[in-house]
Amino acid sequence: MHRQDNRQAAVSRRITNTIFLSESIFSAAFIATVTLLSVNAALLSGADTLAGLPTTMGLIGRAALAVPMGWLMDRAGRRVVMVLGYSIGALGMATGAWAVQSFSFVLLCVSSLIVGVNSATSQQARFIAAEVWPSGRRARVIGFIVFAGTIGAIGGPLLVSPTSALATTLGFEENAGPYLVGVGLLTLAALLVAALVRPDPLRIGRQYDTPAQGRAESSPATRVVREIFADHTVQLAVASMVVGQLVMTLIMVITPVHMLHEHHTNGEISFVFMAHTLGMFGFAFLTGWLIGLLGARPMIAFGAVVLVISSIMAALAANLIALTVALFLLGLGWNFCFVAGSSLLTGALHPTERGRIQGANDALVALASGAGSLSTGAIFASGGMIAVGAVGLGLTLAFVALAAWLNQRRTPATLGMS
Numbered sequence: 550m551h552r553q554d555n556r557q558a559a560v561s562r563r564i565t566n567t568i569f570l571s572e573s574i575f576s577a578a579f580i581a582t583v584t585l586l587s588v589n590a591a592l593l594s595g596a597d598t599l600a601g602l603p604t605t606m607g608l609i610g611r612a613a614l615a616v617p618m619g620w621l622m623d624r625a626g627r628r629v630v631m632v633l634g635y636s637i638g639a640l641g642m643a644t645g646a647w648a649v650q651s652f653s654f655v656l657l658c659v660s661s662l663i664v665g666v667n668s669a670t671s672q673q674a675r676f677i678a679a680e681v682w683p684s685g686r687r688a689r690v691i692g693f694i695v696f697a698g699t700i701g702a703i704g705g706p707l708l709v710s711p712t713s714a715l716a717t718t719l720g721f722e723e724n725a726g727p728y729l730v731g732v733g734l735l736t737l738a739a740l741l742v743a744a745l746v747r748p749d750p751l752r753i754g755r756q757y758d759t760p761a762q763g764r765a766e767s768s769p770a771t772r773v774v775r776e777i778f779a780d781h782t783v784q785l786a787v788a789s790m791v792v793g794q795l796v797m798t799l800i801m802v803i804t805p806v807h808m809l810h811e812h813h814t815n816g817e818i819s820f821v822f823m824a825h826t827l828g829m830f831g832f833a834f835l836t837g838w839l840i841g842l843l844g845a846r847p848m849i850a851f852g853a854v855v856l857v858i859s860s861i862m863a864a865l866a867a868n869l870i871a872l873t874v875a876l877f878l879l880g881l882g883w884n885f886c887f888v889a890g891s892s893l894l895t896g897a898l899h900p901t902e903r904g905r906i907q908g909a910n911d912a913l914v915a916l917a918s919g920a921g922s923l924s925t926g927a928i929f930a931s932g933g934m935i936a937v938g939a940v941g942l943g944l945t946l947a948f949v950a951l952a953a954w955l956n957q958r959r960t961p962a963t964l965g966m967s
Contacts, residue, residue: 561681561753565690567745568678569697571631571738575638575671576701578731579664581708582645585724586661592724593654603661605919610665611672612915618669619908623901626749627677628742630904634670635739637663642731649725660728667735672911676903679895680754685841688892692837695888698830754900777898777906781955786894787910788955789849791917792948793886796856796941798921800863800879801825803929803937808872817869824873828880836888845893849952852885856945864938 583604590603622630641663648656675694679687709727716726777783808818840848855878862875898906928936 557753560748564681564746564750564753565678565693567741568631568674569694571635571741572671572674572694572697573700573704574734574738574741575635575667576698577704577708578638578642578701578727578734579668580701580705581712581727582642582664582731584706584709585727589649589657589724590654593648593652593657599654603658604922606658607661607665607668608915608919608922610662611668612665612912612919614666615669615672615908615912615915616905617908618666619673619904619906619911622673622677622751622904622908626751627673627904628746628749630670631674631677631742631746632739634667635735635742638667638671639732639735639739641665641667642728642735646721646725646728646732649722649728669908669911669915672914673904673907675891676895676907677750679892680757680900680903681750683757684896687895688840688845688888689834689837691891691895692833692835692840692888695833695836695884695891696830698833699826702826702830751900751904754903772899772902774906774909777902780897781958782893782897783906785846785849785952785955786890786897787913788948788951789852789886789890789893790910791913792944793852793856793883793890794914795917795921796860796944797829797879797883798918799925799928799944800860800937800941801876802922803925803934804863804872804876806926806929807934807937813869821869821873821876825876825880828877828882829884830880832881833884833888836884837892840889840892845889845896846956848885848889849893850949852882852889853945853949853952855882855885857942857949858882860938860941860945862938863941864935866934 586603590599594602618630618634621633641660644656644663645660648654648660674697675691678694679690682690708730712726712730713723714726716729717723719729721729778787804821805818808821836848859875859878859882862871863879866872866875894907894910895903925937928940932939
């Protein structure tokens, strides 16, 4: 038995490390292209007002395909859909290179839409890696996969200059470089998953979750979506991720504009965002460990507290240091809510439910991103950073009230969940 457990642990480590590597590759390729996306949009459209449209198209692609991709994962398995996602992403990157080379704004928007489909499958990676481990290890694994975003946050921008130079050398437009390299990187990610994510994580998850954690053995696969979302644990998990994403996007997106109005330099803006990215991804592995130690619900509560503090600080920050701390805390609060919410959601679902429900959750998170980015400009125009911070504070406090109410209504069957 001990030898069999060691073999299973070795398989789980291989699958987890492969997913971490493939997600790091995707993150680096994605952020390298996003770094120049608004610039390419402005150049190809000839209008600065359209600079954000490709980003919106990417969010539409991610939100629209998250549920179908999740449904397909429950039917065809995790590996097949991950390979499909990375392959579609490579197609999107090729379309982006074609758009830049042919000076086509329409093709650039199509490219972002296609890559958004890859984002829909990529968002499921943390859940897929977690289900190949026993329940006590899953929070740490989710944190580990989210930490892969750090690779992209650092490596993506670093790829821009050398890939642009390579494109010029090969006779392509300079800004096509990140897209061209992205084709190769995402193809590599697809091949890694196809070769090394075996056996399918869905099969392993069924072995660990029979019967489903914390529930009676009562054919959970027959639950309809409405019944699943009526579960207070599912509601809390989804709300923590959606509200965390909304508050984070609301404040993050408008901060460069605010700093520009306050006459900060581009270097100072970059410094603040480096601190924000560090808060988002740099401590994800530690967050997973803390969830395993303290439980998911307390970490969601800590995340809400940090978001409250960051909302107040962002509104009142009078200098660069205060704004840097505020944005770091904003990222950290998002991290706590996102990783803990992901862990809580995984534990509340049967393996045959996870793909479609986690896909629905990620669609809601993408819509929250869109809502935050679309509304923050109008809020800022009406009252500056004080208004933006006040809205972020209000949303977080509303979530705290909702979480307290949901916690009171926990059923006996869910009291054993973290």
